[in-house]
Amino acid sequence: MRLFGLKNCDTCRKALKTLTSAEFVDVRAVGVPNEVMLQAFAAFGDSLLNTRSTTWRNLNAEQRKVAPLTLLAEHPTLMKRPLIEHEGELFLGWTPKVQAALG
Template identity: 65%
Template sequence: MHLYGLKNCDTCRKALKALPDATLVDVRSEGVPDAVLEQAYHAFGDQLLNTRSTTWRGLDEEARARPALALLKEHPALMKRPLIQQGSVLHLGWSKETQAALGAV
């Protein structure tokens, strides 16, 4: 199981603590593999973009208008976190539903 997120993100830390078998992949330093990013975008669409992040607020209107996948490849910290890959199944965020699906409740 891979947990794509940021090592300094509190939500990612909570998820990692609850999922001892998960491996943290820091998206700032390691990025997200293109295949995983594309699968996530097809599964979650624009929900994959964290429009409340500091990175998003720092972008101008022209940059925000670019396609989501291009933005995420250029600025991986824009991804909503965590993105959890369990086999071929992806989970986005650390909601009660995600916790229940992963048996972390």
């Protein structure tokens, strides 16, 4: 199991506290492998973008028009977190539904 997120993200920390066997991957430092990002985008579409983030708010209107995958490659902190990969399946966020599926 791999958890893609940010080390200073409260939601990621909560998930890691519960998922003690998860390998943490800091998207700011390491990024998300291209094949995982493509699979995540196919599964979650535009909801993979965190439009409430500080990074998003700092983008101008022209930058926001760029294709989501390009934006995520340039600004990995735009990804909603955590993105959890478990046995070939992807989960986005740390909702009660995700917690039940992984618990």
